[in-house]
Amino acid sequence: xxxxxxxxxxxxxxxxxxxxxxxxxxxxxxxxxxxxxxxxxxxxxxxxxxxxxxxxxxxxxxxxxxxxxxxxxxxxxxxxxxxxxxxxxxxxxxxxxxxxxxxxxxxxxxxxxxxxxxxxxxxxxxxxxxxxxxxxxxxxxxxxxxxxxxxxxxxxxxxxxxxxxxxxxxxxxxxxxxxxxxxxxxxxxxxxxxxxxxxxxxxxxxxxxxxxxxxxxxxxxxxxxxxxxxxxxxxxxxxxxxxxxxxxxxxxxxxxxxxxxxxxxxxxxxxxxxxxxxxxxxxxxxxxxxxxxxxxxxxxxxxxxxxxxxxxxxxxxxxxxxxxxxxxxxxxxxxxxxxxxxxxxxxxxxxxxxxxxxxxxxxxxxxxxxxxxxxxxxxxxxxxxxxxxxxxxxxxxxxxxxxxxxxxxxxxxxxxxxxxxxxxxxxxxxxxxxxxxxxxxxxxxxxxxxxxxxxxxxxxxxxxxxxxxxxxxxxxxxxxxxxxxxxxxxxxxxxxxxxxxxxxxxxxxxxxxxxxxxxxxxxxxxxxxxxxxxxxxxxxxxxxxxxxxxxxxxxxxxxxxxxxxxxxxxxxxxxxxxxxxxxxxxxxxxxxxxxxxxxxxxxxxxxxxxxxxxxxxxxxxxxxxxxxxxxxxxxxxxxxxxxxxxxxxxxxxxxxxxxxxxxxxxxxxxxxxxxxxxxxxxxxxxxxxxxxxxxxxxxxxxxxxxxxxxxxxxxxxxxxxxxxxxxxxxxxxxxxxxxxxxxxxxxxxxxxxxxxxxxxxxxxxxxxxxxxxxxxxxxxxxxxxxxxxxxxxxxxxxxxxxxxxxxxxxxxxxxxxxxxxxxxxxxxxxxxxxxxxxxxxxxxxxxxxxxxxxxxxxxxxxxxxxxxxxxxxxxxxxxxxxxxxxxxxxxxxxxxxxxxxxxxxxxxxxxxxxxxxxxxxxxxxxxxxxxxxxxxxxxxxxxxxxxxxxx
Numbered sequence: 038x039x040x041x042x043x044x045x046x047x048x049x050x051x052x053x054x055x056x057x058x059x060x061x062x063x064x065x066x067x068x069x070x071x072x073x074x075x076x077x078x079x080x081x082x083x084x085x086x087x088x089x090x091x092x093x094x095x096x097x098x099x100x101x102x103x104x105x106x107x108x109x110x111x112x113x114x115x116x117x118x119x120x121x122x123x124x125x126x127x128x129x130x131x132x133x134x135x136x137x138x139x140x141x142x143x144x145x146x147x148x149x150x151x152x153x154x155x156x157x158x159x160x161x162x163x164x165x166x167x168x169x170x171x172x173x174x175x176x177x178x179x180x181x182x183x184x185x186x187x188x189x190x191x192x193x194x195x196x197x198x199x200x201x202x203x204x205x206x207x208x209x210x211x212x213x214x215x216x217x218x219x220x221x222x223x224x225x226x227x228x229x230x231x232x233x234x235x236x237x238x239x240x241x242x243x244x245x246x247x248x249x250x251x252x253x254x255x256x257x258x259x260x261x262x263x264x265x266x267x268x269x270x271x272x273x274x275x276x277x278x279x280x281x282x283x284x285x286x287x288x289x290x291x292x293x294x295x296x297x298x299x300x301x302x303x304x305x306x307x308x309x310x311x312x313x314x315x316x317x318x319x320x321x322x323x324x325x326x327x328x329x330x331x332x333x334x335x336x337x338x339x340x341x342x343x344x345x346x347x348x349x350x351x352x353x354x355x356x357x358x359x360x361x362x363x364x365x366x367x368x369x370x371x372x373x374x375x376x377x378x379x380x381x382x383x384x385x386x387x388x389x390x391x392x393x394x395x396x397x398x399x400x401x402x403x404x405x406x407x408x409x410x411x412x413x414x415x416x417x418x419x420x421x422x423x424x425x426x427x428x429x430x431x432x433x434x435x436x437x438x439x440x441x442x443x444x445x446x447x448x449x450x451x452x453x454x455x456x457x458x459x460x461x462x463x464x465x466x467x468x469x470x471x472x473x474x475x476x477x478x479x480x481x482x483x484x485x486x487x488x489x490x491x492x493x494x495x496x497x498x499x500x501x502x503x504x505x506x507x508x509x510x511x512x513x514x515x516x517x518x519x520x521x522x523x524x525x526x527x528x529x530x531x532x533x534x535x536x537x538x539x540x541x542x543x544x545x546x547x548x549x550x551x552x553x554x555x556x557x558x559x560x561x562x563x564x565x566x567x568x569x570x571x572x573x574x575x576x577x578x579x580x581x582x583x584x585x586x587x588x589x590x591x592x593x594x595x596x597x598x599x600x601x602x603x604x605x606x607x608x609x610x611x612x613x614x615x616x617x618x619x620x621x622x623x624x625x626x627x628x629x630x631x632x633x634x635x636x637x638x639x640x641x642x643x644x645x646x647x648x649x650x651x652x653x654x655x656x657x658x659x660x661x662x663x664x665x666x667x668x669x670x671x672x673x674x675x676x677x678x679x680x681x682x683x684x685x686x687x688x689x690x691x692x693x694x695x696x697x698x699x700x701x702x703x704x705x706x707x708x709x710x711x712x713x714x715x716x717x718x719x720x721x722x723x724x725x726x727x728x729x730x731x732x733x734x735x736x737x738x739x740x741x742x743x744x745x746x747x748x749x750x751x752x753x754x755x756x757x758x759x760x761x762x763x764x765x766x767x768x769x770x771x772x773x774x775x776x777x778x779x780x781x782x783x784x785x786x787x788x789x790x791x792x793x794x795x796x797x798x799x800x801x802x803x804x805x806x807x808x809x810x811x812x813x814x815x816x817x818x819x820x821x822x823x824x825x826x827x828x829x830x831x832x833x834x835x836x837x838x839x840x841x842x843x844x845x846x847x848x849x850x851x852x853x854x855x856x857x858x859x860x861x862x863x864x865x866x867x868x869x870x871x872x873x874x875x876x877x878x879x880x881x882x883x884x885x886x887x888x889x890x891x892x893x894x895x896x897x898x899x900x901x902x903x904x905x906x907x908x909x910x911x912x913x914x915x916x917x918x919x920x921x922x923x924x925x926x927x928x929x930x931x932x933x934x935x936x937x938x939x940x941x942x943x944x945x946x947x948x949x950x951x952x953x954x955x956x957x958x959x960x961x962x963x964x965x966x967x968x969x970x971x972x973x974x975x976x977x978x979x980x981x982x983x984x985x986x987x988x
Contacts (some may be wrong), residue, residue: 053352061226067168068155069120073097076157076165085148085172087141097121104138106145115788119152123166129153134173147177199279200226200296206243206257208290214258215243216251219293229298230276253284257292260284269928279303291687303850322400327412328378331356334412343400343422345393361389361397368549374404382406387423396662398424445541451534453477464799465520465543467513478539483509494524498537502526507544519548557866557933561635564620570865572634572642576699579632579646584694586647589655593643593663594688595623595707596677598718600639612639614676615683627662637916642706648691655691656723663687663721671719678752684719685936686710691723694898699795741776741795742787750775753807754975757945758827761965765985767825767859769948769968770808771975772800792831801834805844809853811978816854822983827859827889832866836873841880848884855885861912863891871902878985882907889946892916893934904941911938913964915949922954935963 063080069075083089088288096102101307107113119130126741131153136145148170155165203221204216211778219237221326224655227234232245242251260267266285273280322340324333336351344351344359351358360371377384385403392398402422409415445462449455455473463469466481469712473480486509497504506522512518527536559571567575576592583590597619604612606609617641624640632644645662648655667685674681688709692702705724713722745751752775755768774782791797815821834840848855860881866874878888889910892901913934919928931947938945947959950969959967975986 046074064171066164067093067120067170069098069124069168070165071124071163073099073121073124076880082170085139085146085170086137087139087146088526093471097606106136107133110138114360118794119150120166120168121151123154124582125164127154127163146172147174149173154609195223197223197225197295199298201227202226202294202296204231204257204292205293206261206290206292214261216243217254217257218242219245220291226296227276229280229296253282253294256284260286260292288890290434295421306410322422323419324418325407325409325412326356326416326418328414330407333358334409334415338362340420343420344390358392361391361448376405378406381734387427390420398422424508446541447473447478447539447541449478449537449539450537453537454618456536460539465541466510481510483511485509485517487568498524498526510541518543518545520544540824553933556706557930562930564617564635565968566620566624566634566641572632572636572644573699575632575634576702577645579644580692580695580699583692587693588646588650589648589652589691589693590704591645591648591659592654592690592692592702593645593659593666594690594703594710595641595643595666595670595685596710596714597639598684599688600683603681603683607676611676611679611681615674616679618674618676619670619683622669622672623666626666632887642703652691658687659689659691660721660723667719686713686718687721688713689721689723700789700793735790738787739790739796742774742791742794742796745774745776746796746803749803750777750801751803753804753811754977754979755826755981756968757973757981758825758966758968759972761960763972763988764970765824765988766966767827767857768981769827769829769861770804770811770973772804773975792833795833796897797831797833798837800977801831802843804828805830806847809847809851809858812853812857813851816857821982825857825887826857827861829861832863834876835866836870841877844881844886845884848886856887858885859887859889859909861889861891863895867902875902875905875907878907907942908941910944910946910966913945913947913959915969917948918947918949918955918969919951921958922952928958931959931964932962939963 060079062079065079065085067075067078067082075090076089076094076801078086078093084095097115098118098120104116105113105118113135119133122130126479130150133150133152134147135150136147138144139146150168150170153167153169154163154169156162158303172322201223202219203748204217205220207216207218209215219240219242222232222234226232237245246252256267256269264286265281268283271280272278278298278300278358278374279302281299283295283297284292286292319339322343323335323337324340325335326332327334329686332904333351333354336346338348341348341351350660374384374386374388383405385404386401388402390398390400395727399422401423402418402420403419404416407415407417416765441870443461446459447455447462447720451843455476455478458468458473459471464593466473468480473690489796494504494506496554503523503525505521508520508522509517510520514675521542523540525538527538529535559574560566561568570763576884597615600612600615603615616635619641620633620635621771623643627633627643627645630646632643634644635643643662643666645659666687670683670685674683676946686707688711690702690705690709697705709722709724716722749987752773754771754773756771757765758769759769760766772784772788773786774784776782788797791800805828808828812824812826837843844858844860847853848858882888887909888907889912889920890906891912892914893911911934913931917927917930918935919927921931937944945964946966946967946968947955947964948968950956950959950967950971953969955969956967977983
């Protein structure tokens with residue numbers, strides 16, 4: 038060491054004699070002479086200052102290399118060094134704190150210096166100075182950390198919203214907590230309690246709170262005992278505030294008490310409890326959704342009931358459980374709702390919800406954001422079930438659309454004053470809205486209906502709330518027109534009429550078309566008398582009336598004698614004149630309510646009703662009318678300049694109720710008429726026992742027919758159907774009966790009987806199956822695979838409930854191509870249950886089966902139904918084809934049918950074509966498919982296929 042290696046020159050004697058003692062001291066000692074130069078230093082000083090004695094020797098305290106600083110960081114001048122002050126003043130300078138840069142550690146060492154003067158023992162003069170210093174760096178660091186911590190704690194407390202107080206327990210002589218001293222409080226504490234810091238700090242709690250005792254002492258004791266914090270709620274009546282208080286201990290006897298003002302929260306909780314009572318009794322559904330995870334945290338009973346859940350069953354479930362699955366843009370709507378809630382805190386609108394059972398319904402939801410004390414940010418949603426309103430709106434939209442539909446509409450008040458009309462009304466009537474609003478519908482009256490008509494109409498409306506019927510009204514220009522009118526009364530909840538709604542449809546064109554079709558279908562075009570179809574309809578009604586009244590009726594079958602001779606000698610036009618005059622004479626010969634019909638050629642039929650209850654009485658009455666007819670028709674006729682005498686032959690058949698089928702009655706009258714002819718003409722005859730014998734033969738024929746079905750005695754003949762180029766495109770399958778004794782029996786003889794007895798069902802099934810099997814055979818040959826087979830279907834057969842299934846099963850069983858099967862139906866099928874007919878036809882059409890309407894023009898087909906039938910083809914009856922070159926009426930009917938088919942996009946085929954002239958006429962007018970003897974008679978399958986090979 039430097040001090041011990043020296044020669045001892047300039048060293049103070051005490052250091053020399055006590056060197057070993059100084060070297061072992063833990064604090065540094067430096068000796069400086071009167072010039073302030075360092076003469077010696079012990080090892081501790083070297084370590085503390087970071088310099089060796091050799092580096093320090095001769096250096097003074099004022100040397101700038103020391104880099105000394107004050108505690109506040111400012112430079113410490115060397116002249117202020119304690120050693121220099123002691124040398125100047127000769128007095129000791131104690132406890133001076135300074136920082137000295139330690140070059141070894143490259144940081145500041147904080148030291149506490151005591152400077153003591155060294156005096157001459159002889160005269161007491163100052164010889165030098167001892168600087169004794171202690172390294173207090175660690176202490177300073179600890180003090181700084183504590184200060185920093187206190188500053189951070191003070192900063193934290195001063196910025197806290199909660200009140201914070203530091204308390205110190207005061208114990209009594211027994212060592213029990215007696216009071217506590219308030220050491221510190223933060224600004225929030227002052228704010229919450231209203232106490233001023235200057236009046237609180239270092240004061241006893243019992244004095245501050247004026248209670249005579251310190252509050253919460255038991256809490257502090259428990260915290261000190263358990264060394265764990267305690268939280269509790271406390272209401273302070275003077276402050277009218279609720280606080281959440283948390284007490285913890287930083288050290289023995291000291292406690293930090295944090296006061297959190299929860300007055301608002303308690304008020305909210307109380308409000309929520311109060312509101313919960315309200316929410317649970319609201320008529321609207323209310324539920325709360327926690328925003329963070331979108332789970333349901335509350336649902337009132339109405340909401341649970343609305344969604345069909347048990348109480349509490351929805352809690353904890355994700356909100357999607359009540360949201361209907363996304364449809365179209367539903368998902369984007371949901372996202373938009375969430376986005377707006379996050380942005381603005383509110384949303385309202387219509388939502389599609391789902392109940393527990395999966396059924397969906399509409400609600401109007403109003404959602405707001407709320408900071409819940411327990412659940413945090415929540416969305417509270419109020420739901421109102423608007424399903425009925427949505428349905429009403431839907432109905433209103435439909436009504437609004439319907440109001441501006443093609444039908445004219447009128448809305449009136451309860452006094453029938455017009456409130457509103459639509460555009461279709463103006464188009465139909467010609468009246469502008471301004472011209473009719475404020476008026477009554479009487480402005481449209483045509484004058485063609487009497488007062489009773491309107492009285493009955495309004496009576497029906499008063500009874501049932503509505504009326505529908507055809508009526509004649511008048512347009513603005515004075516033109517009258519037929520109209521389908523529907524009037525409906527609108528009533529309020531008390532059942533009082535508030536409005537009337539009327540829909541009007543101009544049916545001028547429909548009436549014209551129906552009248553024309555009806556005229557063609559129901560009336561003879563020459564005489565304007567009912568035809569065979571209408572006659573059948575009248576007979577049905579006559580049977581019903583007879584059954585109710587118990588009175589007989591009679592059917593008169595009239596045939597003009599030698600009518601063919603007239604046509605052959607004077608021509609058909611003269612014959613037509615005779616038929617027209619006969620019709621007029623017959624009409625004046627019968628009673629009002631009786632029916633006169635022409636069923637073809639020179640054959641007329643009369644229905645007499647309401648005759649006597651006894652057969653003899655009825656026979657006398659009908660004979661009297663018959664005699665009158667004989668006389669009337671025997672008066673000479675003037676025909677195109679010719680005088681002509683004609684006589685009739687008349688057959689009678691009586692009926693009562695439904696005792697005999699229509700066709701049977703017709704046959705009886707027909708047989709009686711031929712008996713009149715056989716008796717010499719110009720006379721009348723009644724159906725007698727001989728005629729009954731003929732009917733007995735019919736019974737025998739029925740038995741034979743049953744055997745024929747059982748023994749499969751039927752054959753299918755095929756008649757070619759060709760196109761305009763004479764190419765065979767298919768065939769109509771026609772049944773034949775090969776009787777073991779009578780030979781070939783005509784279908785005209787047994788088909789009507791099969792229809793009457795119901796045997797037609799088994800026969801029709803056999804025909805369909807045989808045709809399908811033939812199609813399967815034809816499909817295997819290139820020359821025949823294109824051919825189609827048309828099969829006649831009986832009305833009774835088609836009306837079977839499972840008819841469509843029967844056809845489908847046959848097609849599956851045989852493997853025949855449905856597209857090659859064509860079913861021919863007659864117009865009589867459309868008389869009853871048209872909707873069922875259309876349904877079956879659509880079902881078969883979907884399989885590929887096509888339809889042709891057979892004998893078109895001989896029956897009555899409503900255009901409204903006809904346009905709905907999935908038809909492919911209309912078939913002109915041979916009755917119109919036979920005389921179309923000589924009979925203008927038949928020609929007109931044929932042209933009308935072709936035009937109607939073309940307008941409906943249907944194919945048309947004519948049957949009974951026997952001459953080239955007939956074919957050419959039909960082709961010129963648009964008919965390009967034919968069937969008849971001109972192209973081939975019905976033949977067996979072998980002959981048909983042979984003819985195919987020859988063409």
